[in-house]
Amino acid sequence: MIALSLLFLLALCAGVLSGVVGTGSSLIMLPVLVAQYGPRIAVPVMAIASLLGNIGRVIVWWHEIRWRPVLAYSLTGVPAAMLGAHTLMSVPPVVVDVFLAAFFLAMIPLRRLLRRSQIHLRVWHMAVAGGIVGFLTGFVLSTGPLSVPIFTGYGMSGGAFLGSEAASAVLLYAGKLGTFGVAGVLTPLVIARGLAIGLALLVGSMIAKRLVQRLQTHTFEFLIDAVLVAGAASMIAPQCNCWAMH
Numbered sequence: 001m002i003a004l005s006l007l008f009l010l011a012l013c014a015g016v017l018s019g020v021v022g023t024g025s026s027l028i029m030l031p032v033l034v035a036q037y038g039p040r041i042a043v044p045v046m047a048i049a050s051l052l053g054n055i056g057r058v059i060v061w062w063h064e065i066r067w068r069p070v071l072a073y074s075l076t077g078v079p080a081a082m083l084g085a086h087t088l089m090s091v092p093p094v095v096v097d098v099f100l101a102a103f104f105l106a107m108i109p110l111r112r113l114l115r116r117s118q119i120h121l122r123v124w125h126m127a128v129a130g131g132i133v134g135f136l137t138g139f140v141l142s143t144g145p146l147s148v149p150i151f152t153g154y155g156m157s158g159g160a161f162l163g164s165e166a167a168s169a170v171l172l173y174a175g176k177l178g179t180f181g182v183a184g185v186l187t188p189l190v191i192a193r194g195l196a197i198g199l200a201l202l203v204g205s206m207i208a209k210r211l212v213q214r215l216q217t218h219t220f221e222f223l224i225d226a227v228l229v230a231g232a233a234s235m236i237a238p239q240c241n242c243w244a245m246h
Contacts, residue, residue, distance in 0.1 A: 003036065004196065011197045015053055015204020019060070020211050021223045022165050023148055025053055025201055027230055037193070044177070044185045048194025051173040053201030054166040060209045061163025069154050072126040073168045077134030078175040084138020085179035101232040108225050121153045130168070137172050138179070148227065158212060166205075 011029060018025040026046055033042035058065070121129070129150045136146065151165045180186050 011200035012204045015201035019205035019208025045194040049198035052198025054169040056202035056205030057166035061159040064159040065163040069126045073130035074171040077130030080131045080134030081138040081172045081175040084135040120155045
């Protein structure tokens with residue numbers, strides 16, 4: 001009971017961070033869940049929790065969601081997420097982790113370059129990006145930071161970014177969970193744990209609204225860059241430990 005209570009409090013804090021920046025809950029919760037339950041349980045538990053957390057952001061920012069890029073992103077992203085979940089074991093995780101870490105770091109200067117040059121992604125770019133990110137979402141633990149530069153590159157910020165990114169994530173995670181359900185991974189215990197942690201993420205996301213409304217633009221941009229750096233570190237650190245052991 002104490003362990004579950006601590007997980008709930010940690011998830012509440014993660015939900016607030018995700019509600020402010022648009023991502024980060026998986027980066028915080030997944031290492032803890034893997035250590036507590038092992039990866040086979042942690043991944044579907046986090047998928048359920050992330051679905052609820054993103055539903056919270058959708059509720060909070062419903063009136064600011066830009067549905068056209070969301071639908072374009074999800075049209076390719078949902079089937080790609082299902083395909084990625086099916087091919088989970090076919091690609092060495094180290095390859096994916098190193099690629100994502102490099103991508104996260106490259107996105108920091110690229111986001112600033114796009115903003116300064118006033119080049120914005122178009123709807124068809126969102127469809128292409130949705131297919132790529134959706135596939136990766138299907139078989140890696142956390143791709144939240146990938147969607148940040150994509151939606152901000154479309155010209156979104158603040159509530160429009162948070163709500164639109166969350167709406168697309170809800171659809172992608174629903175596709176991933178559907179695949180897990182068919183595979184028989186979603187046991188009653190996994191569902192119960194996912195709902196408990198997801199409820200904390202949902203509440204945290206809703207609490208974050210007041211913080212977002214008070215944030216200045218440069219602070220918001222700094223937090224996004226910080227999450228991208230943390231995302232890269234979370235991908236590289238386990239591999240460095242493995243190499244050190246060898």
